[in-house]
Amino acid sequence: MRQPIIAGNWKMNNTIAGTKALLTDLIPLVKDAKAEVVVCVPYTNIAAAGELLKGTNIKLGAENVHWAEKGAFTGEISADMLVELGVEYVIIGHSERRQYFGETDQTVNARVKAALAKGLKPIICVGETLEEREGGLVEKVLVRQTTEAFKDIDKDQLDNIVIAYEPVWAIGTGKTATAQDANDTIAIIRGTMAKLYCPKCAEERVRIQYGGSMNPKNASELMAMPQIDGGLIGGASLKAVDFSQVVKY
Ligand code: 13P
Numbered sequence: 740m741r742q743p744i745i746a747g748n749w750k751m752n753n754t755i756a757g758t759k760a761l762l763t764d765l766i767p768l769v770k771d772a773k774a775e776v777v778v779c780v781p782y783t784n785i786a787a788a789g790e791l792l793k794g795t796n797i798k799l800g801a802e803n804v805h806w807a808e809k810g811a812f813t814g815e816i817s818a819d820m821l822v823e824l825g826v827e828y829v830i831i832g833h834s835e836r837r838q839y840f841g842e843t844d845q846t847v848n849a850r851v852k853a854a855l856a857k858g859l860k861p862i863i864c865v866g867e868t869l870e871e872r873e874g875g876l877v878e879k880v881l882v883r884q885t886t887e888a889f890k891d892i893d894k895d896q897l898d899n900i901v902i903a904y905e906p907v908w909a910i911g912t913g914k915t916a917t918a919q920d921a922n923d924t925i926a927i928i929r930g931t932m933a934k935l936y937c938p939k940c941a942e943e944r945v946r947i948q949y950g951g952s953m954n955p956k957n958a959s960e961l962m963a964m965p966q967i968d969g970g971l972i973g974g975a976s977l978k979a980v981d982f983s984q985v986v987k988y
Contacts, residue, residue, distance in 0.1 A: 741946050743962065744901055744969035745986045746777035746800060746862060747976025748830060748950070749784075758784040762791045764979035769986045770796060774969065776986050777828050778976070779862070782816055789825040800828035803836060804859065806849035818857035829854050830971075832888065833864045834907045844887035851888060855896050862901045862971065863888050864950070865928065869908035878927050885931045894936050897944040903971040904928055909951025911973060918957075921949045922964035929966060955984035962988040 753761060758780060769776050779800030780788045789799050805815035821829060831854065832847035847863065854861045865884040867877045885902070892900070904925050906916050916924065925947045933941035949961050950971030961967055975981040 740943055741968045743774040744777065744946055744948060745772075745774045745972065745988075746779055746828065746830075746901075746903075746948065746969070747972050747982055748779050748802065748833070749781060749976060750802070750835070750973060751781060752977055753781065753784060755784055755787045758787050759791060761977070761979055762788060762797070765983060766791070766795050766797065768979055768983035772796065772986045774986055774988075777862075779828060779830050785821070785824045785826060793825075798827045799825055800830065800862070801826050802830050802833070804829045804831065804850055804854050806846065806853045808853070818853050818859055821859060822857050826859060828860045828862055828901070830903075831861045831863050832884075834866055834868075834905055834910060838907070844884055847884075847888050848890050848892075851892060851900070855892070855899060860899045860901065862903050862948070864903045864905050864971070866903075866905040866907050866910075866951075872906065872908065877924060881924070881927055882931050885928055886935060889932075889935055894940060897932075897936065897940055901946045901948060901969070902928060902932075903948040903950045905950035905971060911952070913952050915952045915957050915961075916949070918960045918964050918967075921961060922966045925949065925964075925966040953985060955981050958985040958988040 777798045777800045779802050801821050804818050831850045836842040851861045867880045871880050929941045932945045946968040948969040948971045949967050953970045954975040
């Protein structure tokens with residue numbers, strides 16, 4: 740019903756040469772994958788990645804997009820620019836952007852709208868910090884982040900959006916949420932989507948990934964959970980064999 744989706748988030752890694760080497764290794768390894776496979780690469784690598792991925796089952800993604808259509812926004816990249824390069828998915832609201840680059844729930848929502856308006860598919864990241872978890876605020880934070888991200892987004896768009904639940908304390912730390920915990924927390928997000936849209940929409944049309952130290956060792960246990968529809972993979976997406984093993988969980 741909900742097709743699993745495994746996406747790599749390369750973050751600020753790989754030059755064009757590294758991109759070519761990694762994708763050349765990866766393409767044959769995942770060609771028979773049942774899951775939808777995506778690689779989200781730095782802007783400077785998008786064109787080269789797009790060339791290599793033509794005719795393969797790996798979809799092309801970016802790591803951010805600006806909310807304005809065009810204009811005086813030095814250093815930013817618009818949805819049209821990504822579309823022109825064949826980008827299909829775009830990560831929005833990653834916790835690193837929230838933490839280091841002033842991303843807010845409002846700018847996340849503005850980016851989501853700009854992406855959808857041009858036919859890009861947002862991967863919207865939500866997740867609590869360790870402090871918020873220890874303070875018992877997980878539900879409050881996730882409901883807020885989800886509700887704000889989807890403000891004024893039409894129900895018709897739900898098939899074109901993926902949510903990634905990434906607990907901040909699990910990113911790049913080697914600490915994974917237990918599969919049960921990730922499952923239960925994702926259920927809170929799905930419950931929020933049911934309230935915002937409808938229970939059937941949330942059940943059938945909203946794909947929610949887990950992200951945070953997901954790797955070949957823990958992927959199958961996480962993917963076996965009924966609420967988890969995929970993964971957003973950082974470190975393990977930088978090695979072709981590791982990423983392919985997650986893709987084939
Ligand atoms: P790691 O897999 O390196 O923990 O990163 C997760 C992540 O931030 C994906 O967006």
